[in-house]
Amino acid sequence: MPVSASVTDLLGGVPAGERAAIRRATRLRTRLxxxxxxxxxxxxxxxxxxxxxxxxxxxAEIGFTEWTDDGKLRHPRFIGLRTDKPAKKVVRERPGDEARKSS
Known part of the structure; x- marks a missing residue:
């Protein structure tokens, strides 16, 4: 959904970093x-x-605090889109995957 002229006019008092975040979110929404x-x-x-x-x-790269006991992400947050890996190659990580890799 593109940002309308009226919303763009309101952005005049918004700090530059937040304006950039709004533009990134708008571009992501268009892709989705x-x-x-x-x-x-x-x-x-x-x-x-x-x-x-x-x-x-x-x-998408998602940061999170930890896995819950029922296998869900605690405090997930969107970091950004990844272009280095095709969607067909993505597998779900499981709790403890990193510990198994390092042992």
Missing amino acids: DRLERGRSPFADSPRERGAHWTKPQLV
């Missing part, structure tokens, strides 16, 4: 809108009210 699909691409789909599903073509 082009990949939208009606259903989840996952076999075991989470039930999320109001979710917007996309074709699994982009790879």
Whole structure:
């Protein structure tokens, strides 16, 4: 969804770093809108009210504090999109994966 002229006018008093973040978010939303699909691409789909599903073509780097006991991410945060790895090569990390790699 492109930023409208009225929203752009309001950005005049927003610090440059925040304006850049808004532009990055707008570009990401545009890319995601082009990949939208009606259903989840996952076999075991989470039930999320109001979710917007996309074709699994982009790879995001997600930082997080730790894995929960039930295998979920605690405090996940979007770091950015990765261009060095195709989506088909991504596998889900499991708790302890890093510990096993280093032993």
